[in-house]
Amino acid sequence: MKLRNRIFVALVLSMVLFSGCSNNTIVKYQCQDGSLKDTFVECSKIEDLEVSFPELDCNSCPVKIEEKIKEVTKTINEKIYVCNDFREVKNKDNCIDFDKDGWYEIETFKTDTSKTTKLFNIPSNTWRFTWECDSTGGYEGTDFSIISLMFYEKGKDSNDIFAQTIASVLNSNCVDGETSYVYKGNKDMFLKIQGANFENLKVKIEAKK
Numbered sequence: 001m002k003l004r005n006r007i008f009v010a011l012v013l014s015m016v017l018f019s020g021c022s023n024n025t026i027v028k029y030q031c032q033d034g035s036l037k038d039t040f041v042e043c044s045k046i047e048d049l050e051v052s053f054p055e056l057d058c059n060s061c062p063v064k065i066e067e068k069i070k071e072v073t074k075t076i077n078e079k080i081y082v083c084n085d086f087r088e089v090k091n092k093d094n095c096i097d098f099d100k101d102g103w104y105e106i107e108t109f110k111t112d113t114s115k116t117t118k119l120f121n122i123p124s125n126t127w128r129f130t131w132e133c134d135s136t137g138g139y140e141g142t143d144f145s146i147i148s149l150m151f152y153e154k155g156k157d158s159n160d161i162f163a164q165t166i167a168s169v170l171n172s173n174c175v176d177g178e179t180s181y182v183y184k185g186n187k188d189m190f191l192k193i194q195g196a197n198f199e200n201l202k203v204k205i206e207a208k209k
Contacts, residue, residue: 102209122185
């Protein structure tokens with residue numbers, strides 16, 4: 001590549017020569033190549049300068065890499081269980097008070113009359129119920145009562161005498177802490193209590209961990 005520039009810069013140099021009381025001014029011209037000449041014409045006789053620039057090889061240039069970082073927001077939904085005592089736990093089993101054998105209470109129903117309970121859930125296949133009551137009368141002063149306990153699966157008609165019960169105690173007298181074990185669970189169910197001459201009936205339902 002050639003650079004042709006015919007612009008010359010004239011530099012006036014003032015040189016003051018002290019010889020006695022006289023002053024002499026000498027004019028010099030600076031040419032494009034930096035040399036000083038007495039006349040402007042002498043500068044024009046200098047050959048044009050050839051300036052070469054190296055060619056750029058883009059293949060050897062470093063590649064600029066722009067790294068783009070994508071910000072990802074992740075939402076984590078965490079389930080929290082609230083116990084009956086209002087404790088918040090991550091595992092619902094932490095709300096349960098197990099005994100040494102792994103049994104824990106599901107519901108305890110208390111009544112002095114016949115009734116049908118609310119629905120409750122048995123979350124395991126093995127469960128049991130313990131019941132006790134006080135007799136309030138009988139024949140000729142004897143201590144006699146009648147108790148029937150019938151457990152039905154949700155959706156079953158408890159008034160149908162042919163409906164299949166999950167577990168039952170039929171026409172029994174009041175007892176003190178009798179326990180029955182059942183091996184058919186994992187269901188929502190309810191209890192129907194019927195009887196006469198009893199009070200302070202308590203039916204405790206427990207499941208096995």
